[in-house]
Each structure stands twice: as structure tokens, then as C-alpha cells.
Amino acid sequence: MAKKHILIVDDELMLLYSLRRMLDDIYDVTIASGGKKAIDIINEKKISFDLIICDVSMPDINGVNFYLYIEQHHPGLEKHIIFMTGGPMSVYLDDFFVTHKTICLAKPFEYNQLREIVQNNIDSNQA
Numbered sequence: 001m002a003k004k005h006i007l008i009v010d011d012e013l014m015l016l017y018s019l020r021r022m023l024d025d026i027y028d029v030t031i032a033s034g035g036k037k038a039i040d041i042i043n044e045k046k047i048s049f050d051l052i053i054c055d056v057s058m059p060d061i062n063g064v065n066f067y068l069y070i071e072q073h074h075p076g077l078e079k080h081i082i083f084m085t086g087g088p089m090s091v092y093l094d095d096f097f098v099t100h101k102t103i104c105l106a107k108p109f110e111y112n113q114l115r116e117i118v119q120n121n122i123d124s125n126q127a
Contacts, residue, residue, distance in 0.1 A: 010055040035061025056085035
């Protein structure tokens, strides 16, 4: 069986490399250092991603704007995005996550928590 494809988007390179190491034994992991790079990768359409893990706070394109871009330009793919953040939550973000039915992992998170959420989301997206 072919590995499922995951895109991880964050502006912190060390975190990107760590997350890739956590997941690349089971998944085919692509990393993008920011929202703009992630959009470029997705627009190239060489890979169909089963899941996208995206940081909320990035300097070039934040996670919410990334989500809205994907929703508009790649309809359906936005349902495969889960967020992560190390920053404080706001009423706007809480409302956004509830309205768009997205998951947001709080950094730092445990290895097992990440693996479980990724597996559950990939399984539910395949159903």
C-alpha cells in the first residue's frame, strides 16, 4: 500500500524537520517553510495531499489565510487541514476553528498525540 502524503507548513525550520522525522516512517512527508511556499507546492499539483498540518502564525501568509486560499482555489482540500499553534488563542481563532470544523493542536504536543490525530484524520478523510 502506498504511503499517504502529508504536507507540513511552518516558519520554524527545526520544528518542520522534527515533525517530518516523527511521521516519515509511516507517511510521505513534504515540508514547506511558510504559507507561500506551501501554496506554491500545492499549485504545482505533483502530489495530492491526504493531510496538511499548518501553523496558525506565520509571517508571510498566516494559517487562516492559507486555509481560505485553499478553500477558494482547491475546493475540498481545506477539509484536510489541521492547525497547530504555540501562540495565544483569540475569540476570532476559536470561532474560525468551530465554524470551519478544524482541529488545532497546541504546541508543544506529544509525539503520540500527533500520531493519533494524524491517523484519525487520514482515516476519516478516506471514509
